[in-house]
Amino acid sequence: MKRWIAFWSILVKDMRAYYLKPPNISWGLIFPIAWTGMFFIRSGSGLESTLSILPGVMAVSILFGTTSMLAVTVTFEKKNRSFDRLLLAPIPLWLLMLAKTSGAILFGIVNAFIPVLLAAFLTDLSGIAWPLLLPAVVLIAVASTFLGLFIAVSVSEVFEAQTFSNFFRFPMIFLCGLFIPVASLPIYLQPLSYLLPLTYGVDILQGAIRGQNALAYPLSFGLLALSCIGLFLLSLRNIYRKWIV
Amino acid sequence: MTVSMKIGLPAASAAPIISVAGLTKRYGPVTAVDGISFQVERGELFGFLGPNGAGKTTTINILTGLAKPDAGTIRIDGLDCTRDPKAAQHLTGIVPDESNLYPELTGFDNLCFCAALYGMRKDERKHRARELLEVFGLAEAAGRKFAGYSKGMKRKLTIAAGLIHRPSILFLDEPTTGIDVASARQIRQMIQGLHGNSTTIFLTTHYIEEAERLCDRIAFIVNGRIVRVDSVPNLLEPLQSRHVLLLTIPGAGQQLAGQLAAAFPGYDIQAPAKDQLRLEAEAAIPLGRLVRFIEEHGMDATEARLLRPSLEDVFIQVTGLEASLMKKEKERSGGGGQ
Numbered sequence: 001m002k003r004w005i006a007f008w009s010i011l012v013k014d015m016r017a018y019y020l021k022p023p024n025i026s027w028g029l030i031f032p033i034a035w036t037g038m039f040f041i042r043s044g045s046g047l048e049s050t051l052s053i054l055p056g057v058m059a060v061s062i063l064f065g066t067t068s069m070l071a072v073t074v075t076f077e078k079k080n081r082s083f084d085r086l087l088l089a090p091i092p093l094w095l096l097m098l099a100k101t102s103g104a105i106l107f108g109i110v111n112a113f114i115p116v117l118l119a120a121f122l123t124d125l126s127g128i129a130w131p132l133l134l135p136a137v138v139l140i141a142v143a144s145t146f147l148g149l150f151i152a153v154s155v156s157e158v159f160e161a162q163t164f165s166n167f168f169r170f171p172m173i174f175l176c177g178l179f180i181p182v183a184s185l186p187i188y189l190q191p192l193s194y195l196l197p198l199t200y201g202v203d204i205l206q207g208a209i210r211g212q213n214a215l216a217y218p219l220s221f222g223l224l225a226l227s228c229i230g231l232f233l234l235s236l237r238n239i240y241r242k243w244i245v
Numbered sequence: 246m247t248v249s250m251k252i253g254l255p256a257a258s259a260a261p262i263i264s265v266a267g268l269t270k271r272y273g274p275v276t277a278v279d280g281i282s283f284q285v286e287r288g289e290l291f292g293f294l295g296p297n298g299a300g301k302t303t304t305i306n307i308l309t310g311l312a313k314p315d316a317g318t319i320r321i322d323g324l325d326c327t328r329d330p331k332a333a334q335h336l337t338g339i340v341p342d343e344s345n346l347y348p349e350l351t352g353f354d355n356l357c358f359c360a361a362l363y364g365m366r367k368d369e370r371k372h373r374a375r376e377l378l379e380v381f382g383l384a385e386a387a388g389r390k391f392a393g394y395s396k397g398m399k400r401k402l403t404i405a406a407g408l409i410h411r412p413s414i415l416f417l418d419e420p421t422t423g424i425d426v427a428s429a430r431q432i433r434q435m436i437q438g439l440h441g442n443s444t445t446i447f448l449t450t451h452y453i454e455e456a457e458r459l460c461d462r463i464a465f466i467v468n469g470r471i472v473r474v475d476s477v478p479n480l481l482e483p484l485q486s487r488h489v490l491l492l493t494i495p496g497a498g499q500q501l502a503g504q505l506a507a508a509f510p511g512y513d514i515q516a517p518a519k520d521q522l523r524l525e526a527e528a529a530i531p532l533g534r535l536v537r538f539i540e541e542h543g544m545d546a547t548e549a550r551l552l553r554p555s556l557e558d559v560f561i562q563v564t565g566l567e568a569s570l571m572k573k574e575k576e577r578s579g580g581g582g583q
Contacts, residue, residue: 001364002363002364003364005361005364005365005366006361006362006363006364008361009358009361009362010362013347013350013358017347017349017350080345080348081341081343081345082345082346082347084311084341084345085345085346085359085362085406086362087310087311088309088310088311088334088337088339089334089362089363090331090334090335090363090364091362092331244310244311244312244313244330245272245312245313
C-alpha cells in the first residue's frame with residue numbers, strides 16, 4: 001500500500017508540475033491540430049481523406065507528446081538532482097519509473113484523441129473498431145513514453161534530450177507508415193521500418209480506422225507489447241548502470 | 246530555536262547502527278574511497294571531516310544507495326545493504342550537499358510529496374509537514390514556491406524533508422555550506438536538538454570547528470582513506486599537555502624568533518603573522534623571563550594570549566594537511582558556515 005501511495009503521489013505531482021501546465025495543454029492541442037491541417041493541405045483532397053490521415057496524425061501526436069515531455073522532465077530533474085529524491089525513496093526502481101512515466105503515457109493518450117475529436121466533426125467515425133483502436137493507442141503511448149525514457153537516461157542535458165529525441169522521431173514519421181505505407185518505401189528501408197515499434201502501432205490503427213492493416217493484429221499487438229517491455233527493461237538497466245554508479 | 250519533535254526512537258540494541266568494512270569506490274583511475282571501515286553507534290553524532298574531494302559525499306552516496314561500491318560491506322541496522330541498497334532506505338533520511346527539492350512546488354507541497362514517497366497517508370503527511378515548517382521557522386513561507394526561497398530557507402526545508410518520515414538515521418552532507426552565519430547557527434542548533442532526541446546523525450563537513458562543536462566522534466578522511474577515528478576529547482587529548490602562547494610584539498619578526506629560540510631551547514617558536522610570535526612548549530611558559538628578554542631587545546609585548554589546542558591542530562597533525570587548505574575551501578564554498 002505504501003508503495004502505491006508513493007506511485008500515486010509521483011504521478012499527481014508530475015501531472016500538476018508539468019502536464020497540466022497551460023503551455024503544455026495548449027501544446028497538446030495545437031500540435032495535433034497543426035499536423036492535421038498540414039496533411040489535409042498536403043493530400044490536396046477534401047474531407048473524404050480524413051480517415052486516411054487520421055492514424056498517422058494520431059500516432060505522431062502520441063509520439064511527439066510523450067517523448068518531448070518525458071525526455072525533458074526526467075533530464076531536468078536529474079540535472080537539478082531532485083530525481084535523487086526518488087531514487088532514495090524506499091520503492092523499487094521499476095515502480096518508480098512506472099510512476100514517472102505514467103503522466104507521459106496519459107498525456108500521449110489524451111493527445112491521440114484530439115485528432116479523433118476533430119475528425120468526429122468532419123466525417124463519420126462509426127466504422128472505427130474501437131476495441132482495437134483503444135488498446136493500440138495505449139500501447140503506442142507506452143512504447144513512445146518508454147522511448148522517451150530511454151532517451152532521457154542516455155543524455156545528461158535537456159538540450160541533448162531534445163536533439164536526441166528528434167534523431168528518433170523524424171525518421172519514424174517517414175519509416176513507420178504514418179503517412180507513407182511501409183510497402184511503398186524503398187525495399188532497403190523496409191527492414192528498418194519493421195525494427196521500429198511504432199510501425200506495428202500504426203498498422204493496428206490503419207486496421208481499426210480503415211480496415212487496411214498489413215499485419216495480423218495478434219502479431220502487431222504482441223510485437224508492440226514486447227517493444228514496450230524491452231524499452232522499459234533497457235531503460236532500467238541503463239539507470240542502474242549510469243545513475244547508480 | 247528548539248527541535249522538540251520526536252524523530253523516531255532507535256530500537257534498544259548495543260549493535261552499531263551503521264557498520265562499514267573495507268568500502269572501496271573507484272571512478273576510472275581515481276580511487277574515491279579506499280577501503281574504509283568504521284562503525285556508528287545508535288544515537289551517535291558521527292562526523293566525517295575532510296577537504297573537498299576526500300570521499301565524504303561518495304561515502305554517503307554509497308551508504309544511501311545512490312552509488313555502488315566496488316568492494317566492501319555495509320550493514321545498516323543489521324540489514325545487508327551491500328547487495329540490496331534499498332533494504333534500509335525506509336530507515337534513513339538524507340540531506341544532500343545541494344538543496345534539491347522541487348522548485349515549482351511550495352514548501353508545504355514539497356514536504357507532503359517527500360512524505361508520500363515514504364508511504365505516509367494524506368492526513369499524516371499534512372500534519373507532519375505543518376509540524377516541521379513550524380519547527381524550522383518556515384510556517385509563513387509554507388505557501389511560497391521553493392524556487393523563491395533564500396539559500397538558508399532552502400537548506401532548512403531540505404533538512405525538514407530529510408526528517409519528514411522520522412528516520413532513525415539522518416545523513417547530513419555539508420549542511421551549513423554556503424549559507425549565511427545566522428542560518429548556519431540555526432541549523433547547528435537543530436542538529437544538536439535532533440541529536441538530543443537520539444537520532445543517529447552522520448554528518449560530513451569540511452568546517453573543523455563545526456565538527457568539533459557538534460560531533461561525538463569524528464573520522465578524518467583524506468584522499469579516500471580514514472586516517473583517524475575517535476571521540477573529540479580523545480582526539481584533543483595528546484595536545485592538552487602542549488602550551489601555546491601567542492604574543493603580539495610590534496616590530497617582531499623572524500630575527501626575534503631566532504633569538505628567542507636560541508635563548509629558550511625546547512620551545513617551538515614561529516612568526517605566523519606580522520608582529521606576532523607563536524611559542525609552543527611541553528611545560529608552562531614563564532612569562533616574566535620572556536617579557537624581560539623581549540624588552541632587553543628593545544621591543545614591547547603588548548598582548549599575550551594562551552591558545553587552547555583545537556581540532557584544527559589535531560587535523561593538521563594527523564593528516565599533514567595545512568589548515569589554510571580547509572580555510573580556502575571554506576571561502577570558496579561561500580563562507581557562512583562558522
